[in-house]
Amino acid sequence: MLQSLAPDRSQPPVLRLGFWLTDAFDFYALANALEPLRLANQLAERSVCQWQMLSLGGQTVQASNGIATATAPMDQAHRLDVLILCGGDDANLPAEHPDLRAQLIHWAAQPVSLGALGKAGWLLAQIGALDGYRCSLPEPAAPLAFAALGELTPVAAPFCVDRQRLTCVGPQAVQGLMHELLARTHGRGLILRMEKHVARQARPLLPVQNAPEKLQATLALMNGHLRHMLGIDELADAMGISRRHLERLFKHNLGCSPSRHYLDLRLQRARQLLRAGEQSLPGVARECGFVSVQHFFRCYRQYFGAHPRDHLDARGISNMQETAIA
Incomplete structure (x- = not known):
């Protein structure tokens, strides 16, 4: 749970993330999420964050660009602080996959921070997981009306972290979301070092x-x-x-x-x-x-x-x- 990750100066915590992949997920968004995590570990010269690729059945999941990624099943997920849903262009919960809805509802009730990248945020909205939370979501598709999705509080920002909910409008905003997560657990100093490193290379x-x-x-x-x-x-x-x-x-x-x-x-x-x-x-x-x-x-x-x-x-x-x- 994100709020429980108060920095311990004697032994800083490891941020543990799970990336829940669905069919035809956005590989670009996932890559933008993983690169800041990798760089944080590199510059800190230790493991400040760990991550795991997950899916409902633990099968190999194919991204929208055709790249296949091995995953572990959701019921074998390691202990997590943050679970982030990575989907594709489909912003509606498919009726033929009731297990997906059931699992989303289950994880929304757990003491972990639940997030989504881009249009996957609408899947959280449809189960009520964003009710009462500020959120950053991309423009809804025609069938998705704000009025039909409970008490959403959208904000005009690329990404949003409100208590235990994390959302962003699209692939370009993912890096900012990851930086915010890292800053909350390891301080702004690490983010400054990461930004300086990237600027120096450029x-x-x-x-x-x-x-x-x-x-x-x-x-x-x-x-x-x-x-x-x-x-x-x-x-x-x-x-x-x-x-x-x-x-x-x-x-x-x-x-x-x-x-x-x-x-x-x-x-x-x-x-x-x-x-x-x-x-x-x-x-x-x-x-x-x-x-x-x-x-x-x-x-x-x-x-x-x-x-x-x-x-x-x-x-x-x-x-x-x-x-x-x-």
């Missing part, structure tokens, strides 16, 4: 044409000294400015510190070398200025969300094997 590494001349010169100097790194004070001296001035240039134009950007450049170079496949992992680490392979692995995984080996070309794997034999 930031171009090359300077824009109208960037200050000294900033462009510093970036060129950094690019020329990836293996034998220069200190921030050395870079500032080379530009004839103070360290503080240099830091202000980076913060104002690139949104980060010089050391952070220097690391970004080295990691981007490392991925280029890995894909070229001409060096082993230790060789790439040395070429990009990392004093140890372990430190290289840790930084690379935090930045790209993958192990360097995952980006290693076949020739690089061969070089790594030959090095191990030698």
Whole structure:
């Protein structure tokens, strides 16, 4: 139950989610829900959330795009804090599946937070699970009239968390819903780290044409000294400015510190070398200025969300094997 998840500073709780898949569910919406959870675990360097794929019978469920997903049956669900219904375009409860209605009513009465992605929210509305709750729902289909669905309180927001009910208008709003869940259990600091991580990966590494001349010169100097790194004070001296001035240039134009950007450049170079496949992992680490392979692995995984080996070309794997034999 979401309200019972008050943060415990000595041992922060694990947010336990179940995703209930129905036939022809929206795979894009599900992916948008899972990615923030994966990133939260990565940046926290521990399991801050766990999830399970569920369905009525525990069968393989096919998404609307044809991708099949293995599931566990609902009666074998792990202990959950949140159960989220993932459906497709059908916003009406099918008469030929009374078990679906019965299970929805059952879970609506349980001490867990019950939610739905996109049009699946209308299925909750039809069993009265949203009566008395604020909710975010997409535009109803013609047969679905607000007046016929009890005491709905729709809000003009992409997503809504009201006590034990969670709804969102569509796939694009799912990420915001997941961020809200994570923030309530693990604090806004984790969400800020996640947003900074995503922004950093999206930031171009090359300077824009109208960037200050000294900033462009510093970036060129950094690019020329990836293996034998220069200190921030050395870079500032080379530009004839103070360290503080240099830091202000980076913060104002690139949104980060010089050391952070220097690391970004080295990691981007490392991925280029890995894909070229001409060096082993230790060789790439040395070429990009990392004093140890372990430190290289840790930084690379935090930045790209993958192990360097995952980006290693076949020739690089061969070089790594030959090095191990030698």
